[in-house]
Amino acid sequence: MDKIKRPLRVALYAMNERSIRTMAMYLQGPCKGAAVVVDEASADIDIFDGDSHNAKQLLAEHAAKPLSRPIIVLSLQSIKLDNVVLVKKPVKAEDMLGALAEVKARLEQQARQARESQQSNNDPIANDAAAEQPVLKKYARNTDAQKGNKHQTAMQLNEAAFNAYIGVVPGVDVNDPTQFAKAAYNPKDYFQDYIQFAINTSHEKGENLQLHTGWRQVVLFPQSRKIWLDADDKLLRAFANVKVDRLTGQKMQLSPFKANLSALNDEPEKFHNLDAFLWKVACWTSKGRYPDAINLEHPVYLKNWPNFTRLLITPHAMRIAALLVQEPKTVEEIIKALNIKPQYVFVFISAAYALGLVGQARREADELVQAPVIVPSKKKGLLGRIISKLRGSNA
Amino acid sequence: MSQYKIIFTGPVGAGKTTAINSISDVPPIKTDAAASDMTKTRKAATTVAMDYGIMNLAGGEKIHLYGTPGQERFDFMWDILINGGIGLVLLLDNTRADPFQDMKFFLEAFDKFIGETGVAIGVTQMDVSMTPTIDDYHLQLKTLGLKPPVFAVDARVRNDVSVLVQSLLFSLDPGAEEGL
Numbered sequence: 001m002d003k004i005k006r007p008l009r010v011a012l013y014a015m016n017e018r019s020i021r022t023m024a025m026y027l028q029g030p031c032k033g034a035a036v037v038v039d040e041a042s043a044d045i046d047i048f049d050g051d052s053h054n055a056k057q058l059l060a061e062h063a064a065k066p067l068s069r070p071i072i073v074l075s076l077q078s079i080k081l082d083n084v085v086l087v088k089k090p091v092k093a094e095d096m097l098g099a100l101a102e103v104k105a106r107l108e109q110q111a112r113q114a115r116e117s118q119q120s121n122n123d124p125i126a127n128d129a130a131a132e133q134p135v136l137k138k139y140a141r142n143t144d145a146q147k148g149n150k151h152q153t154a155m156q157l158n159e160a161a162f163n164a165y166i167g168v169v170p171g172v173d174v175n176d177p178t179q180f181a182k183a184a185y186n187p188k189d190y191f192q193d194y195i196q197f198a199i200n201t202s203h204e205k206g207e208n209l210q211l212h213t214g215w216r217q218v219v220l221f222p223q224s225r226k227i228w229l230d231a232d233d234k235l236l237r238a239f240a241n242v243k244v245d246r247l248t249g250q251k252m253q254l255s256p257f258k259a260n261l262s263a264l265n266d267e268p269e270k271f272h273n274l275d276a277f278l279w280k281v282a283c284w285t286s287k288g289r290y291p292d293a294i295n296l297e298h299p300v301y302l303k304n305w306p307n308f309t310r311l312l313i314t315p316h317a318m319r320i321a322a323l324l325v326q327e328p329k330t331v332e333e334i335i336k337a338l339n340i341k342p343q344y345v346f347v348f349i350s351a352a353y354a355l356g357l358v359g360q361a362r363r364e365a366d367e368l369v370q371a372p373v374i375v376p377s378k379k380k381g382l383l384g385r386i387i388s389k390l391r392g393s394n395a
Numbered sequence: 396m397s398q399y400k401i402i403f404t405g406p407v408g409a410g411k412t413t414a415i416n417s418i419s420d421v422p423p424i425k426t427d428a429a430a431s432d433m434t435k436t437r438k439a440a441t442t443v444a445m446d447y448g449i450m451n452l453a454g455g456e457k458i459h460l461y462g463t464p465g466q467e468r469f470d471f472m473w474d475i476l477i478n479g480g481i482g483l484v485l486l487l488d489n490t491r492a493d494p495f496q497d498m499k500f501f502l503e504a505f506d507k508f509i510g511e512t513g514v515a516i517g518v519t520q521m522d523v524s525m526t527p528t529i530d531d532y533h534l535q536l537k538t539l540g541l542k543p544p545v546f547a548v549d550a551r552v553r554n555d556v557s558v559l560v561q562s563l564l565f566s567l568d569p570g571a572e573e574g575l
Contacts, residue, residue, distance in 0.1 A: 021523055030551065090416065153554040224525070304533040308562060309517075309546040309555045318562055322569035325542045338569065377568035379481065382399065385452045386481075387564055388573045390418065390557040 008035040008100055008107075010072075011043035013062070014052035023047070030093035034100050043069070045103050050075030051089070059084075070103035156313040156391065159344075166314070166347060167241065167287045174288045174343045183346065184292040185285065187354070189243050192278070192285045194252050196354060199227075199274055201254055208257040215239060219257050219264065225274045228264050233280075240284035279311045279351045286350035288343030290331070293353070299328035299361040300349060306357055314351070316344045321352075328361040399456075401560065402477055403446070404463040404505065405486035406497045410519040410550030411462035412446045414486060417556040419448025419460055473504065482512040482563045486550065487532075490520045494527060495535050502539065514541075515563035517548030517555070 010027070012020050024037040040046075046062065048055055050073040059081070062071070071084045079086055085099045157165055168174075174183040187193045194211065195218075202209040202222040211218040216239075217230040229236065244252070264270070294300065302324035308317070319338050323329065329337070334345050352358040377383060403411045416422075446462030461476050477483075485501050487494045498516070502509065518532065527535075532545045544562035548555045564571055 022520075025522065090413065153549070153552050154558050156554075156558070304536075304542055305544040305546075305562065307529045307546050308544070309548055309558050313558070318558075318565045319569045319571070321544075322562070322565040326569075377571070379399075380568050380571050382456070382481075383564045383568055383571035384573060385454075385456065386450065386458055387561055387571060389450055389452050389458075390561055391573060 007033055008104055009038040009042055009044045010035045011040045011046050012037055012048075013046060014049045014055040014058050019049065026091075026093075026096075031096055031100070034097055044107055045070045045072060047072045047074065049073075050077065050079050050086075070106050072099050072103060154309050154311055154313050157315055159315045159341075162288075162315050162344070166283055167237070169287050169289060172289075174346060175341045177342070180296060180342070183289045183342070184294075185289045186292050187282070187285065190285045191240050191242070191244055192281050192354060194244065195227075195278055195281055198254055199278065209254050210257040210259075212253050212255065214252065220274070222274075226271050227274050227277050228271050229277070230267075230270060236281065237284045240281050241287060273310055275307065275355055276310050276312070278354050279306070282351040282354035283312055283314060283347055286347045288347050290346040290349050291353050294331075294349060294358075295360060296331050299330050299333075300324065301328035301359055301361050302352065303357050303359065306352060306355065311351075314344060314347050316340045317348045320345060320348045324358075398459060398479075400459045400461055400476075400480045401482060401484060401563070402461050402463065402480045402505075402508075403484045403486065404473070404501055406488060406491060406501075408491075409486040409488040409497075410517075410548070411486055413550035414484070414517070414548070414556045414559075415446050415448040415460045415462050417550060417553045418450060418560065420451045421449050477505065477508045480508065480512060482567060483509055483514045484559060484563060485514055485516045486548065487516065487518050488520050489518050489527065490524045494518070495532075498532070498535065499539070502541070513563055513566040514543045515559050515566065516543055516545040517550070517559045518545065519548050519550055521547045522549075 007027075012023055015023065020037065027033070027035045027037065035045075046069060048059055048062075048071065050059075052058075055073075055075075059071075059073070063081075071081075072087060073079055073081070073084050074087050074089055074091055076089045078088070085102050087095050087099045169183075172182045173179050187196070191213070194213070198209060198211045198218070198220055199222075202220040206222060208222070209220045211220065215231075216235070217228075219228040221227070231239070290296070302321060305321050305325060306317075308321075316338060319340075320334060323334060323337060331342065331345050331349070334340075335342055349358055403414055405411055446460075448460040450458040450460065452458060458481075461480075463473055463476055483505055485498070485505075487497055491497055502514070505514070516532065516536075518529065521529075529545055529547060533542075536543065536545070544559070544566060546555070546559050546562065548559055550556060
């Protein structure tokens with residue numbers, strides 16, 4: 001929400017298509033929309049890749065043109081040219097923002113001088129609202145498939161934060177083996193199952209669908225693997241744990257989404273990645289319980305590692321994944337091997353099961369094979385210290 | 396005091412330099428130069444020797460972060476680099492013409508090292524090119540008999556690189572715990 005309201009319009013030179021796309025996203029993301037990439041005719045300033053093989057020639061040609069707009073050069077070298085602001089590579093957002101601020105100040109000064117001398121307002125920045133919309137190049141984000149593509153990096157929960165963020169089920173101690181039978185839940189009783197069904201249906205049909213929940217608007221975009229929910233996480237967390245059949249189950253239905261996308265695009269923060277969304281909903285539905293389709297006596301296998309950089313990482317989730325991709329194991333074996341509370345295993349299995357990553361080994365061979373004892377690495381202590389270091393600065 | 400390495404590898408432009416920068420405690424020592432060969436079509440400057448960063452652990456230990464040169468003509472250095480390495484981080488650029496071919500090339504090139512340690516794969520540029528998907532990578536890896544972590548990664552985002560490296564470490568020993 002701290003986006004600069006009047007972005008500078010920049011033209012890019014001496015860059016290939018990939019660099020241009022990257023630059024456009026860099027300005028939009030890390031540079032918080034301080035500038036947008038436009039065509040040469042619409043630009044306020046010009047940015048060159050000074051290390052390109054033809055940069056010198058292009059800069060010389062540019063200098064010869066009757067343009068007086070500022071130039072930013074990105075380079076590994078310490079280039080000194082008149083009217084040029086240098087940003088050294090690797091380009092850091094703060095350096096780029098500083099350079100943009102500098103050229104913006106120059107433009108404003110030029111505009112003031114022009115106003116004084118011509119008695120007319122030709123400030124390219126101040127007139128932004130009234131000016132024609134800049135012609136965005138084809139790589140500018142303008143489709144629903146790209147909307148909301150700015151990913152959210154993983155949130156790593158520690159044990160202390162687990163109960164507060166995930167929640168607990170009243171009246172059941174999911175960590176007490178004598179209460180394991182009561183620690184199961186049926187996803188069909190919850191919003192989770194409706195979401196799973198809607199996702200599967202939208203994929204099968206290849207069609208944008210709207211899930212009528214009787215609660216908040218939900219729209220699914222299978223092509224871009226996005227979901228749009230008209231609610232924040234706080235509301236979603238509360239709704240995920242309400243038994244749907246008691247309240248709104250009768251009202252839930254799917255229909256093609258035919259409304260105008262522009263209304264949704266105005267609230268990009270409500271777009272979520274489908275997998276990350278379903279994973280999160282499953283965690284909040286589970287609250288440390290396990291899906292009743294999982295038999296605790298049978299080994300569980302993991303098809304592959306979940307894409308953890310885009311998912312909520314519950315306590316010990318990566319350790320459980322690392323263990324399960326090696327060999328199928330029963331829940332009890334996982335708990336003992338890693339020496340962790342059952343709730344952390346249950347919540348991981350719930351989320352991975354929702355995404356179809358977890359299954360149960362039914363083959364006789366799997367059940368006959370004794371689960372191997374983990375042989376600790378000789379570097380276990382070192383690995384732990386590196387993990388501490390990596391997590392310690394994560395905040 | 397023992398010194399350990401984590402090796403970052405992958406094709407030109409996959410984000411090795413940036414990834415090391417993201418988790419290094421010191422500004423990485425870079426050896427970039429203006430590209431003058433075929434790599435210039437993908438990146439104006441490329442790493443011609445190696446990138447180097449450091450993670451300082453409590454107690455004075457240092458983890459050295461090495462990035463291999465992106466250009467294959469420097470592959471003679473890889474054997475030297477991996478000596479004493481804890482594990483491999485392979486970064487792949489999803490906008491490249493054939494990222495699976497890149498993946499196979501690097502997995503084969505570091506086959507022995509991976510067998511002795513482990514590998515975690517980060518796929519960059521997925522916001523530019525959504526395909527191949529992470530599931531597609533897993534399918535390819537299955538044909539190679541491998542099940543390493545494969546994550547979408549923005550090499551500029553410290554947490555992405557951190558989670559990727561953590562997954563490598565847990566792959567080496569799921570029993571590893573924070574602080575132990």
